[in-house]
Amino acid sequence: MLATSRWMNWGAPLAVVLLAAVLRLWNLGVPHALVFDETFYVKDAWTLFNNGYESTWPADANPLFESGHTNIFTADPSFVVHPPLGKWLIALGMNLLGPGNSWGWRLATAVAGVLAVVLIMLIARKLFQSRLLAVIAGFLFAIDGHAIVLSRVALLDNFVMFFALLGFGAVLMDRDWHATRLAVRLADRRAGATADTPAPGWGPALWWRPWLLAAGLAFGLTSSVKWSGLYFLAAFGIYLVVVDALARRRNGVSFWLSAAILKQAPVTFLLLVPIAVATFLASWTGWFVTRGGYYRDWSDGAGAAWTGPLAWVPHTLQSFWHYQAAAYTYHVGLATPHPYQANPLTWLFMIRPTSMYYQGSSDGEFGCQFQSCSEAITSVGNPLIWWAATAALFYLVYRLARYREWRVGFILMGMVAGYLPWLMYLNRTVFQFYTIAFEPYLLLGLTFVIGLLLHRIPDQARPTRRRSAHSQLSEIDPRQRVNTLNVIVIYLAVALLVTAFFFPVWTGMQTPFAFWQAHIWMPSWR
Known part of the structure; x- marks a missing residue:
């Protein structure tokens, strides 16, 4: 019993963190190419680190940057619409390992992904008062493909997820x-x-x-x-x-x-x-303390400065406000068609995952040893986890209306904050990978349902709802408890096998083209 307790306290959580770290850090530098929106954030991060603000690059700068020519940026400001913190974090890894090192580009997002697994276990332990459920929540997060992909590319959304979860x-x-x-x-x-x-x-x-x-x-x-x-x-x-x-x-x-x-x-x-x-x-300190940032001197232009009751506001703050207003206008008006855009109404069902990177090759090309090969990074979640979590979410909505449990309401508030606002922008160009911001709450919802099945959470749907969780557990048929636990263990084991099956298409590994096709479970995943 003492050995089991120590394992649940330290051994199992450490094993989950180690698994998360391996899945996120192994071969992190592959591919050595700016994938998807890394073309913006990696280069912006490096100019931010050097200039204090994001600046422009020559046309077709990506091949030069990837080959190690990383200081070809200009001093001219670039119009960027996201605040700087995520890019500062990306820049830390670049400064540590070198701007030409693709490991450096992605190190900060990978670390955030591993720390998020630690964080969700701490939260689940507090929320459910169960070490077992804390480990299950962490395990689900550690092996889900969407979380793995967003931890292995230098985009901003993994940082959004981490700080919001904090x-x-x-x-x-x-x-x-x-x-x-x-x-x-x-x-x-x-x-x-x-x-x-x-x-x-x-x-x-x-x-x-x-x-x-x-x-x-x-x-x-x-x-x-x-x-x-x-x-x-x-x-x-x-x-x-x-x-x-x-x-x-x-x-x-x-x-x-x-x-x-x-x-x-x-x-x-x-x-x-x-x-x-x-x-x-x-x-925004870099923008404030330098003079070269976009719109930095906007208010000094002829007729630009505010007049009337707000004329006293310092020009720097007027320029900053104008910049934020311009960025907001860009955000709400973005409607440029993109082949991988995904309507928010489809996000929970994972209809159109984002292809971050794809390179096809034929026999003898780029080391391909088959008739044709594929290298892909697709932000599709583990289907066994994602769809189960979506089903759990709908059950939690019903359960909140029926029993008004505070744990359910608290989990659903994470979904309200991370998902519902996007329903106001159904015509805007948005992507499935934005869902990383609310994925922890989906998984906490799934863990809650698993806890109910395992009788680790007091079930208000039962006549014994006024009794303690221990009393409820003692009244369950031992055989039923064992059978339910076996089903959950089998589910988690199969989910791990699905992760092993999908891992190559989450990490850009070269595979036979037919192997890549075997992962296209819906035509819209292509």
Whole structure:
């Protein structure tokens, strides 16, 4: 028993992290080519590191850059529409291993992918109070192809996922912190109340909530990679107000709703939002302290500076605001057709995964030893995991409406923040790989359902819902428990085999063309 406990505490999580690291770091430098949007972010990262702002490159610079000619950029600014933090992180790896080293291009995203597996296990352990479910959540994330691919290419979205998940975890930690201290403060007030001075009907405003400061920082970092991080900040800001209102109602506060909205919500805003804004502005330090950035001197142009009540605003901030407005206009208006664009309504079903890289060859060409060969990087998830997680998501929506479980609501808030806003942009050019931002919550939802099947989570659908999880578990037929566990183990084992089958087309390995075709399970995957 002691050996089993040690294995679940340390051995199994370490094995999952090691597996995640191997799948993300093995042969990371292949292909030595700028794949998909690496053509923007890698080169932008290097000019950002050297100039302090993103600048332009000569036409057809990719072959030269890939061959090691990495300092051919100009001093002219480039119009980029994403904040700088993700590119700064990419630049760290490039500076460490050299800008011409494709390992260096992708190192930061790979590290973020491995750390995200660690993070989801910590969150699952806190959320489900189960070491087994924490390991399962980490294992699913470690072996899913979509997560593997986005950890092996130098795009920004893996950083969005990681920092948003960090904020999600901080909000989870604040939940207990807030509930405990609110209950204590209310009890103290009731104990000191008299007939002449009754306990207040609103309850206290809680100012010291360090986990909210951490959440604000994390969501600020998310927004400093891509603007979509603002959706996480807004969604969980609303969530915190709702949680506070319900906590006050449970504790018998008379005016619980107005107290949450009018008393605690402004405090929550001040704890969460200013640090997020400051973090976002700090990510633009290179643009502020240099003079060459795009629109850096816009407000100094004839007739450009603001007049009237806002004329006092420093020209640098006016120029910055103009830049952000231009970037927003670009984002909402982007409708350029692309062969791998995917309507957000299809994302959950993985209809059109993104082909990041493909190179075909014939016998004797590029080392091909077959009649024809393929090298592909396709961001298709492990179908056995992805489709099961989607089915679990729909079940969780039903379950929230039926039983109003806080764990289910919390997981679904991750989906609300990461997925629902994209439904406002059905005509915009968007891609399946954006789903990495909310994939952790899909997998936490699947883990929740697995926990129900294994009776590791109290099931409110059962008559025993008022009893402890241990009591529920003791009432289950031992044979049923063993059979269910065997089914889950078989499912996870088959999922691992599917990962082994798909791994070559996630990592650009050269394979026979027929092998690549065997992975085209839908015509739209081609």
